[in-house]
Amino acid sequence: QVQLAESGGGSVLPGDSLTLSCAASGLTFARYGMGWFRQPPGKEREYVAADVTSGGLTHYAKSVKGRFTVFRDNAKNTVYLQMNSLKPEDTAVYYCAARPYGSSFLMRSQYEYWGQGTQVSVSS
Numbered sequence: 001q002v003q004l005a006e007s008g009g010g011s012v013l014p015g016d017s018l019t020l021s022c023a024a025s026g027l028t029f030a031r032y033g034m035g036w037f038r039q040p041p042g043k044e045r046e047y048v049a050a051d052v053t054s055g056g057l058t059h060y061a062k063s064v065k066g067r068f069t070v071f072r073d074n075a076k077n078t079v080y081l082q083m084n085s086l087k088p089e090d091t092a093v094y095y096c097a098a099r100p101y102g103s104s105f106l107m108r109s110q111y112e113y114w115g116q117g118t119q120v121s122v123s124s
Helices: none
Strands: 003-007 010-012 018-025 032-039 046-051 058-060 068-073 078-083 092-100 118-122
Touching: 003 092, 018 032, 018 092, 018 118, 032 068, 032 078, 046 068, 046 078, 058 068, 078 092
Parallel strands: 010 118
Antiparallel strands: 003 018, 018 078, 032 046, 032 092, 046 058, 068 078, 092 118
């Protein structure tokens, strides 16, 4: 049984940093590209970031580029999302998801497995 478990969310001030973790089990982690999505209150789930290739290429939504960094540790079956300079508009439930490498990293439908999400709240 595949499980993705996010952790690291919380309530922070604007300008603070957080690092989210997503621990995977039940799948051959190195064969899957990992993505991060988020769902702000009252809005649709949106793409945030992903590792595009197994060689380390990454991609970010325009709203987070330059502030967020996605990286993974295959030895720990874990992907991370380092979030710096957080803004109130980053408030959302953040989800990690797994898709086979080679499939579109932007399309939610290409992700086979999803975590339960972790809440990030940015407010003064």
